[in-house]
Amino acid sequence: MTPQPEFKCAIVVSDELPTGLAVNAASVLSLTMGHRVEGLVGVDVKDADGVIHPGVIHTPLPILTAPREQVGTIVQTSAAQDEMFFVSFSSLAQGCKTYEEYIDRMAATSTADLASVGVGLYGPRKQVNKLVGSLPLLR
Template structure:
């Protein structure tokens, strides 16, 4: 079974000034949540020649790009206004929480304007994603 994602794109943008561990965490959280929000991104399980089953993986590339915090905030805001895009923002507030209950409590007391994003994951039509993120460099 093949799912047609022609014309679709998926990207993750992380804040360029994060240390390596926080960069990897920010990318992982955005990617995992995108996979939950857009399950058609993940293909079916496959078998190898020995019959061992391997979990399905993403059907399209997921480049990890970098940008300054201000640019990520702009991307989150602009992408959030486009109904064709699935947007997952991950903030420094969320990254600093030790439990989900703490996250719920702190988010409930924090206005959107006070959030600083460490990453954003976006899925949708290539045209919109290229316009938003096409000039950003890859994390290396």
């Protein structure tokens, strides 16, 4: 999916997470989005001294909060929308110490048993706004 001006990004984390875990969830989700949404990260830029700086995301990326149940609802609603890219981050994933542990635990867990503690969204502005437009920023 290539970024389009009429598209929007947002990350929503559970308001039940302590600050450190909320920031961890948002970081993991933003890394995945940057990797999976082609062109979301802009080109490298050069400063006045000629030093090149790696590109950063070129669209706003609000980090919002919602009750855990609402995070799960956002995940389910996003899954049903064709143009929406979403990535869910579960409490299972957040509790793993290694990626191998994550792979093993996911293989033994059904989708219905995954509790989402965060979700990253990239999709049509109107659809994203409908899902997250009234949510507060993480503070």
